[in-house]
Amino acid sequence: xxxxxxxxxxxxxxxxxxxxxxxxxxxxxxxxxxxxxxxxxxxxxxxxxxxxxxxxxxxxxxxxxxxxxxxxxxxxxxxxxxxxxxxxxxxxxxxxxxxxxxxxxxxxxxxxxxxxxxxxxxxxxxxxxxxxxxxxxxxxxxxxxxxxxxxxxxxxxxxxxxxxxxxxxxxxxxxxxxxxxxxxxxxxxxxxxxxxxxxxxxxxxxxxxxxxxxxx
Amino acid sequence: xxxxxxxxxxxxxxxxxxxxxxxxxxxxxxxxxxxxxxxxxxxxxxxxxxxxxxxxxxxxxxxxxxxxxxxxxxxxxxxxxxxxxxxxxxxxxxxxxxxxxxxxxxxxxxxxxxxxxxxxxxxxxxxxxxxxxxxxxxxxxxxxxxxxxxxxxxxxxxxxxxxxxxxxxxxxxxxxxxxxxxxxxxxxxxxxxxxxxxxxxxxxxxxxxxxxxxxx
DNA sequence: GGAATAATTTACACCTAGTATAAATATTCA
DNA sequence: TGAATATTTATACTAGGTGTAAATTATTCC
Numbered sequence: 001x002x003x004x005x006x007x008x009x010x011x012x013x014x015x016x017x018x019x020x021x022x023x024x025x026x027x028x029x030x031x032x033x034x035x036x037x038x039x040x041x042x043x044x045x046x047x048x049x050x051x052x053x054x055x056x057x058x059x060x061x062x063x064x065x066x067x068x069x070x071x072x073x074x075x076x077x078x079x080x081x082x083x084x085x086x087x088x089x090x091x092x093x094x095x096x097x098x099x100x101x102x103x104x105x106x107x108x109x110x111x112x113x114x115x116x117x118x119x120x121x122x123x124x125x126x127x128x129x130x131x132x133x134x135x136x137x138x139x140x141x142x143x144x145x146x147x148x149x150x151x152x153x154x155x156x157x158x159x160x161x162x163x164x165x166x167x168x169x170x171x172x173x174x175x176x177x178x179x180x181x182x183x184x185x186x187x188x189x190x191x192x193x194x195x196x197x198x199x200x201x202x203x204x205x206x207x208x209x210x211x212x213x214x215x216x
Numbered sequence: 217x218x219x220x221x222x223x224x225x226x227x228x229x230x231x232x233x234x235x236x237x238x239x240x241x242x243x244x245x246x247x248x249x250x251x252x253x254x255x256x257x258x259x260x261x262x263x264x265x266x267x268x269x270x271x272x273x274x275x276x277x278x279x280x281x282x283x284x285x286x287x288x289x290x291x292x293x294x295x296x297x298x299x300x301x302x303x304x305x306x307x308x309x310x311x312x313x314x315x316x317x318x319x320x321x322x323x324x325x326x327x328x329x330x331x332x333x334x335x336x337x338x339x340x341x342x343x344x345x346x347x348x349x350x351x352x353x354x355x356x357x358x359x360x361x362x363x364x365x366x367x368x369x370x371x372x373x374x375x376x377x378x379x380x381x382x383x384x385x386x387x388x389x390x391x392x393x394x395x396x397x398x399x400x401x402x403x404x405x406x407x408x409x410x411x412x413x414x415x416x417x418x419x420x421x422x423x424x425x426x427x428x429x430x431x432x
Numbered sequence: 433g434g435a436a437t438a439a440t441t442t443a444c445a446c447c448t449a450g451t452a453t454a455a456a457t458a459t460t461c462a
Numbered sequence: 463t464g465a466a467t468a469t470t471t472a473t474a475c476t477a478g479g480t481g482t483a484a485a486t487t488a489t490t491c492c
Contacts, residue, residue, distance in 0.1 A: 012439075012488055040477065051442050056479065090423030123383055127353060130346040137343060156422035157415075164402050167339055168395055172416070175391045179384055186380050197420050199373075200388070204417045206372035207306030207410075228459055228468075256448065267471050272450065 020058050021108060022048040027065040028114045036066065036125060063128045068115065070136055073102035079143040089194075091147070091154060092173055095140055096193035099177035102136075119185045126182055133174055141170035176200060236274050237324060238264040243281040244330045252282065252341060279344045284331065289318035289352055295359040305410075307363070307370060308389055311356055312409035315393035318352075335401045342398055349390055357386035392416060 026047035030039040041062050045055050059065045074082060079098070086094045104112060119125055144166040148155050157165040180196040183189065191199065242263035246255040257278050261271050275281045290298060295314070302310045320328060335341055360382040364371050373381040396412040399405065407415065 010489080015488090016440090041479085042477085052478095053443085053480085054441055057440080060479095062478065092420070092423050123379070124354065126383070127350055127387075130350075134343055134346075138340065156419050160399070160403065163339070164399065167342070167398055167402070168416075168419070171343075171391065171394060171398075172419070175387065178387060182383055182387075183376070183380065186383070187376065194423075197423060201417055201420045203372055203384070203388070204308070204413050204420070207308050207413060226460075231458095232469090257450085258448085268449095269451085269472085270470055273469080276450090278449065 019048070019050055019054070021111065023050065023055060023058060023065055024107065024111045025114070027062075028111070028118050031066055031122075031125075032114075032118055036122065036128060041065075061131055063130075064132050066115075066118070067125060067129045067132075068104050068107065070099075070102045070132060073136055073139070074098065076139055076142055079139055080146055083143060083147045087151075087154070090156075090197070091144070092156075092169065092176065092197060093193040095169075095173040096176045096180060096196065099136060099173065100180060100193070103177075103181065116185055123182070123186065126178060137170045137174050140173055141166045144169050235264070235266055235270070237327065239266065239271060239274060239281055240323065240327050241330070243278075244327070244334050247282055247338075247341075248330075248334055252338070252344060257281075277347055279346075280348050282331075282334070283341060283345045283348075284320050284323065286315075286318045286348060286352055289355070290314065292355055292358055295355055296362055299359060299363045303367075303370070306372075306413070307360070308372075308385065308392065309409040309413060311385075311389040312392045312396060312412065315352060315389065316396060316409070319393075319397065332401055339398070339402065342394060353386045353390050356389055357382045360385050 023044060027039070027044045030043055030047060041055055042052060044062075044065060045052050048055075055065070059069060064070075082098065083091060083094060104115075107115075145162060148162050148165055152162075155162070155165060157168065160168070176193070176196050179200060180191060180193065183191055183196065183199075239260060243255070243260045246259055246263060257271055258268060260278075260281060261268050264271075271281070275285060280286075298314065299307060299310060320331075323331075361378060364378050364381060368378075371378070371381060373384065376384070392409070392412050395416060396407060396409065399407055399412065399415075
């Protein structure tokens with residue numbers, strides 16, 4: 001029987017876990033004390049007692065140490081497979097679900113609570129993760145290009161080209177995932193992907209209920 | 217009679233304009249040749265024959281030289297004033313209109329065409345401007361916090377806190393503006409802010425017309 | 433337990449975006 | 463032309479992020 005994860009126990013593994021936690025905790029504490037821009041990666045390294053290079057072995061960016069990594073976000077083939085599989089639901093909901101699930105995976109309770117505190121008091125941080133989300137967005141756009149080409153019946157913007165729908169969709173999916181995260185962190189409900197989509201729909205259509213409407 | 221723009225003619229002004237154009241042209245040409253990541257700011261400076269510092273006097277970031285600046289985006293008081301003024305329309309449409317207008321202002325025909333070409337062949341670039349959009353988004357969020365506090369009747373997410381609505385709204389406005397820009401650049405229609413909002417609404421609701429729906 | 437081997441960490445040097453400062457240069461206007 | 467002013471420049475710096483090769487550290491096999 002082959003093991004999927006090369007090492008899921010042993011000293012090496014435990015140290016890794018501890019180091020990763022130390023980094024996340026240090027990052028969140030420092031950001032709480034001095035704000036995002038008042039903290040450098042080297043500050044975080046110093047507190048977590050690791051080198052800068054090790055930091056970047058664990059986290060692809062400064063933001064990811066504070067905001068969480070997209071650990072389990074599937075690679076391109078896997079993503080496509082998931083889309084193929086969930087052909088009963090709106091693909092946007094599927095994507096928003098995956099992005100959400102990959103955001104806070106494998107992090108301990110403590111860190112999740114700390115991060116929530118930090119985000120509640122500095123909601124601008126919701127928009128710091130851009131660089132990391134870009135990779136996610138690219139994957140999504142690529143997967144959708146294949147998927148929608150092969151399953152035109154699943155398209156939701158039939159008047160646009162497939163490439164355009166993929167572009168708009170990847171952007172929308174990330175936007176919905178972020179909105180969901182904001183609602184979850186700042187409020188106290190945990191809306192489903194579908195809930196968030198409905199909420200945003202209602203939000204957008206509320207625009208038509210104002211006096212004059214449609215002018216710009 | 218006081219002049220609003222300190223100098224709208226004279227050698228100094230003309231040189232400025234020429235330099236700015238040279239930078240935009242150089243940036244777009246180089247990116248066409250080598251891709252965004254294959255070009256450094258210093259490459260652009262070399263071709264445009266200016267120093268790096270001058271580059272950053274003209275443009276707040278590398279991305280802004282390629283994608284366009286937000287020249288005329290109003291400052292916080294002005295933005296608030298605009299919102300107060302346009303009380304007949306959906307505030308999202310107002311914001312999307314302003315963002316769109318401030319993106320490609322004062323640029324010559326040539327550059328607009330070049331930029332369009334570049335974006336059509338490298339649509340990932342639509343997501344490069346993040347850093348610059350962040351400032352815009354902050355302004356919007358701040359303006360909305362005041363505006364919605366003083367005009368609760370204009371709120372569109374009455375079940376959430378004002379701060380939450382401001383957060384979601386600023387994010388949504390930027391998203392809509394980007395979607396509009398994508399549709400405009402990649403397609404050949406120029407949808408209005410309201411059109412885009414309606415299109416996205418239709419898009420989101422199309423998700424409910426699939427077989428199973430609602431699961432994640 | 434100890435040596436060979438493999439995985440990680442580290443120090444170090446490097447690249448690039450972006451900022452600050454002060455000297456040099458160009459423009460304006462009298 | 464020359465004084466006042468705006469702009470550019472050279473230069474040096476900070477910070478995020480990457481690549482490389484040496485040094486640690488864990489594992490494994492005897």
